[in-house]
Amino acid sequence: MSDITLDKDENVIWHQHYVTKLQRSELKQQKPVVLWFTGLSGAGKSTVAGALETELLRLGHHTYLLDGDNVRHGLCRDLGFSQQDRRENIRRVGELAKLMADAGLIVLSAFISPHREERALVKSLLPEGEFLEVFVDASLEVCESRDPKGLYKKARAGEIANFTGIDSEYEQPIDPDIHLQASEKSVATLVEDCLAVLKEKGIIG
Template identity: 75%
Template sequence: MTAAVQPHDDENVVWHSHQTDKAFRAKQKKQKPCVMWFTGLSGAGKSTVAGALESRLAELGHHTYLLDGDNVRHGLCRDLGFSTEDRRENIRRIGEVAKLMADAGLIVLSAFISPHRQERQLVRDLLPEGEFLEVFVDTPLAECEKRDPKGLYKKARAGEIKQFTGIDSEYQAPELPEIHLQAGEASVAELVELCLESLKQRQIIR
């Protein structure tokens, strides 16, 4: 059994270790797998920065997969709503998928608001030490609201959307993120460079 595998409650469900494993797949891809978990307010730039970083990594010959917010709700999590319980289940499923993808040897990028520390910790706990990189896309609320590309802040201020993060629902900022992007005043290209530097420092890429 590999690290961070939780035993199943039913003792008849037994983990089968295969010969072609995570280490082999990572070596084949010449990279160290990890999950870069982008978190921040709506409009902070999570999808934009994660997408641009993925393009740069692809140019450098790396193997990646980007799991992006609403896209997941169209399929894997289409049965889930926005209650506290459903949000938690949403993140749990995404965490398990990200873990499978890291097991496939990929550099996984995810872009979810994921406003609660507890849910981000839940994903961190699924992964071996050093494989979960919390990326705080730290853009002031005023800037996010000014951008408002989906018109969601406008609707939230008008009371048409309830429980909107940053307006009438709390965003719990990461306390010790692996990567802290002051994303309100930097260009996307600069932010991508900061992420690449951090990946090199951590020897995830060369």
């Protein structure tokens, strides 16, 4: 056992590499950004994010989609669904998204992320203009009627505790960068809405 205790702040130093984010972005002919899709389970976050990524790929852009379920198979497989674990899940994903943006990618992240504080934390990790909050807005009634994974049914039966929208609060974004009316519009139209904002902000040409 070593009696030497390393202080993280003093001994772990960020190494600045020669290749820069700007160079990576210029090579890809796009501006890096994290599109953070938030909304209730069943609102269509992953569906819209996936359709948008497909269209961005068709247009020649470099992307990566981070999905809530997928990261729990690896990066966050050690986490449960307590409030503390869910917060840590979002923190880890935020740090990963930051690294991907540094690589010059357009990152699409689809997570319920129910609390404004958690979403603000992720935003604080990124430079100004590199985090866009995308609110996939669908009512609880619509989401519950879809219930693609049968989670609402289990939550109503008491088989799942702390389920967002049922016995755990969802804090809607106050002023999202992109507000998608997912109860009223088709996926194709929602994708067009996203593309319009990305073009307006100069992220894609």
